[in-house]
Amino acid sequence: MLITLDDVTKSYVLGKQRVTILKNVSLSIAEGDFVGIMGRSGSGKSTLVNLIGFLDRQFSGEYYFEEKLVDQYTDDELSKIRNEHVGFVFQNFGLIEAMTVTENVELPLLYAGIANQTKTQLVLESLRRVGLEGLEKQSVKLLSGGQRQRVAIARAIVNQPKFIIADEPTGALDSKTSLEIMKLFRDLNINHGVTIILVTHDVNLMTYCSREIKVSDGEVSL
Amino acid sequence: MKISEVITNAYQALRQNTRRSLLTMIGIIIGISSVITILSLGRGFEMYTVRNLTTSNDKQVSVDIMFNPTDLTQFANSKMSYFSDVDLNFVRQVEGVNKVEYVKQSDNLLSVELNVRNKKITKSLGFSNFGVDKIEFGRQFRSEENNGHQKVVLISKDTAKDINQDLTKVIGTGIDIKGELYQVVGIYMGGSEGLFDTTPDIKVSKKTYQYYENNRDRPMQIKVIVTKDFKPSNVSKNVIKKLNNIGSSRNFGKYETFDMGALTDGIGKVLKMLTYFISGIAGISLFIAGVGVMNMMYTSVSERTKEIGVRRSVGARRRDIRNQFLAEGLMLTVSSGIIGYILGYLIALIISIMLPFRVSPDFFTISLTIIVTLIIGLVFSITPANMASKKDLVEILR
Numbered sequence: 001m002l003i004t005l006d007d008v009t010k011s012y013v014l015g016k017q018r019v020t021i022l023k024n025v026s027l028s029i030a031e032g033d034f035v036g037i038m039g040r041s042g043s044g045k046s047t048l049v050n051l052i053g054f055l056d057r058q059f060s061g062e063y064y065f066e067e068k069l070v071d072q073y074t075d076d077e078l079s080k081i082r083n084e085h086v087g088f089v090f091q092n093f094g095l096i097e098a099m100t101v102t103e104n105v106e107l108p109l110l111y112a113g114i115a116n117q118t119k120t121q122l123v124l125e126s127l128r129r130v131g132l133e134g135l136e137k138q139s140v141k142l143l144s145g146g147q148r149q150r151v152a153i154a155r156a157i158v159n160q161p162k163f164i165i166a167d168e169p170t171g172a173l174d175s176k177t178s179l180e181i182m183k184l185f186r187d188l189n190i191n192h193g194v195t196i197i198l199v200t201h202d203v204n205l206m207t208y209c210s211r212e213i214k215v216s217d218g219e220v221s222l
Numbered sequence: 223m224k225i226s227e228v229i230t231n232a233y234q235a236l237r238q239n240t241r242r243s244l245l246t247m248i249g250i251i252i253g254i255s256s257v258i259t260i261l262s263l264g265r266g267f268e269m270y271t272v273r274n275l276t277t278s279n280d281k282q283v284s285v286d287i288m289f290n291p292t293d294l295t296q297f298a299n300s301k302m303s304y305f306s307d308v309d310l311n312f313v314r315q316v317e318g319v320n321k322v323e324y325v326k327q328s329d330n331l332l333s334v335e336l337n338v339r340n341k342k343i344t345k346s347l348g349f350s351n352f353g354v355d356k357i358e359f360g361r362q363f364r365s366e367e368n369n370g371h372q373k374v375v376l377i378s379k380d381t382a383k384d385i386n387q388d389l390t391k392v393i394g395t396g397i398d399i400k401g402e403l404y405q406v407v408g409i410y411m412g413g414s415e416g417l418f419d420t421t422p423d424i425k426v427s428k429k430t431y432q433y434y435e436n437n438r439d440r441p442m443q444i445k446v447i448v449t450k451d452f453k454p455s456n457v458s459k460n461v462i463k464k465l466n467n468i469g470s471s472r473n474f475g476k477y478e479t480f481d482m483g484a485l486t487d488g489i490g491k492v493l494k495m496l497t498y499f500i501s502g503i504a505g506i507s508l509f510i511a512g513v514g515v516m517n518m519m520y521t522s523v524s525e526r527t528k529e530i531g532v533r534r535s536v537g538a539r540r541r542d543i544r545n546q547f548l549a550e551g552l553m554l555t556v557s558s559g560i561i562g563y564i565l566g567y568l569i570a571l572i573i574s575i576m577l578p579f580r581v582s583p584d585f586f587t588i589s590l591t592i593i594v595t596l597i598i599g600l601v602f603s604i605t606p607a608n609m610a611s612k613k614d615l616v617e618i619l620r
């Protein structure tokens with residue numbers, strides 16, 4: 001099993017109140033899965049995938065990544081895993097506004113210490129795959145919402161990750177472009193064995209998924 | 223992440239907010255440049271005095287030892303001289319002494335008083351470099367005059383005019399130098415127009431002058447050439463100790479070293495005070511500038527929390543984030559240091575045009591600048607950088 005959550009509960013303390021966002025979540029995701037996560041706004045989908053992506057370590061319960069308790073990984077080790085094996089597409093894109101498209105996309109490669117030539121090649125290749133060739137030198141500030149989203153996707157696939165966490169990756173895209181992005185994900189999933197965890201509101205996209213996870217009010221039903 | 227990438231990254235981040243960066247740099251530039259100005263001048267002055275203290279042409283360091291008589295009767299009428307050949311032999315045995323020789327007063331540039339039409343005028347006396355003076359009237363020394371100790375002199379045009387407006391009439395007149403009558407044979411160009419013009423007013427042949435002087439003068443001083451790598455002050459102390467123990471004149475006075483430093487002490491002291499004063503002010507200004515750097519780094523960190531989160535989520539470790547902000551702080555302070563150094567050096571260079579010495583960049587001030595700015599950069603950006611690296615990921619990714 002790639003990912004196993006066992007009785008995971010996530011809660012925030014707001015003032016004197018304790019708000020529980022995820023309640024006793026147990027689920028597992030195998031390598032090669034294409035998981036779709038659905039649920040109403042505010043149900044806790046983003047909270048769940050951030051937790052799965054090792055961005056959030058403050059929860060109760062047990063999370064095993066590759067059969068090892070995530071608690072036992074050091075912060076540096078998790079950084080390395082994120083760097084080499086995980087691709088994130090954030091709901092708010094998570095781009096650095098002051099930098100160009102290329103600079104944003106090559107970030108994971110910088111921290112991986114990839115040689116310059118390979119780096120440029122990989123960046124160009126993933127920009128081509130999301131249909132952004134020609135925008136390499138463009139500043140992110142000047143891009144449209146859909147273009148930004150595709151830059152975020154390009155960055156998520158540039159390090160050839162083992163699994164991709166995509167939080168509403170097509171929210172800002174027209175139906176044709178979002179179809180192409182889904183085809184890209186399916187290609188990565190089928191031909192390269194990349195595990196994909198996709199958060200979406202769009203029921204139509206569920207046809208691409210091999211599994212579905214429903215989140216409602218912090219509770220997960222498979 | 224590679225060092226080169228960290229550096230370009232830091233540069234881009236600073237360029238992102240050019241105005242803020244420049245404003246932060248100003249304090250450091252002012253602090254560093256004022257310190258460098260005063261230090262460069264101080265060092266230039268120091269080198270200038272050291273050069274003057276060691277008058278020998280070669281780079282050997284020498285100290286002058288003199289004798290200060292308390293019982294003058296012993297030395298009246300050439301009964302006894304201050305230093306003897308035996309003394310010189312004693313001195314030679316002292317460790318660190320390379321060579322010892324007598325110093326005749328006549329070796330130095332002197333001044334003479336001339337009696338012109340019942341008026342006394344003071345003129346400087348120097349030695350003629352045989353044959354190089356540009357003669358305007360009259361002639362050069364002849365070699366037979368030089369070898370035969372003929373009492374002949376060359377004088378400057380200005381001096382000649384003081385004696386007689388009609389220059390042709392000056393040739394052949396006699397000048398009284400220390401009781402000996404010298405005949406003017408030539409008049410050369412130049413004289414005491416410029417403040418730093420060191421051309422003497424009257425030139426005699428060294429050989430002739432010494433011939434007459436040495437018959438009269440007793441050696442007042444000895445010159446001790448110090449062996450390389452020995453400290454001149456230590457050697458002179460030992461020489462004086464030995465002479466005060468066994469020197470031929472020990473019972474009639476004291477052997478001392480002539481403290482050339484005392485001459486330049488006045489300016490030296492002022493310069494030292496000024497150095498302390500300006501360093502103090504610069505220290506305060508650097509501290510304030512450092513606080514400015516810290517302030518800027520804190521602002522930068524809180525403005526860029528999202529960037530930190532993004533970088534962490536794609537694999538930056540805590541230390542990568544810390545290094546990134548440290549690099550920015552260091553680049554800011556060190557580049558201000560370099561600019562401040564160049565500025566301070568240029569200011570010192572401009573000031574030194576009005577002074578009799580030159581400044582030059584040296585290893586000490588350069589490394590001082592780099593080290594000071596590195597320390598400021600480290601001290602004042604380490605806490606903001608650490609704060610950046612410790613940010614909680616979920617909090618900042620909202």
Ligand SMILES: Nc1ncnc2c1ncn2[C@@H]1O[C@H](COP(=O)(O)OP(=O)(O)OP(=O)(O)O)[C@@H](O)[C@H]1O
Nearest residue numbers: 012014021039040041042043044045046047048091
């Ligand atoms: N840091 C936090 N502090 C307090 N409450 C939080 C925090 N983060 C999330 N929440 C709360 O958790 C709940 C779930 O948020 P989450 O972002 O996971 O929803 P979501 O399912 O992704 O919604 P959407 O579809 O709109 O993106 C929300 O009610 C939100 O207010």
Ligand SMILES: [Mg+2]
Nearest residue numbers: 045046091167
């Ligand atoms: Mg969400």
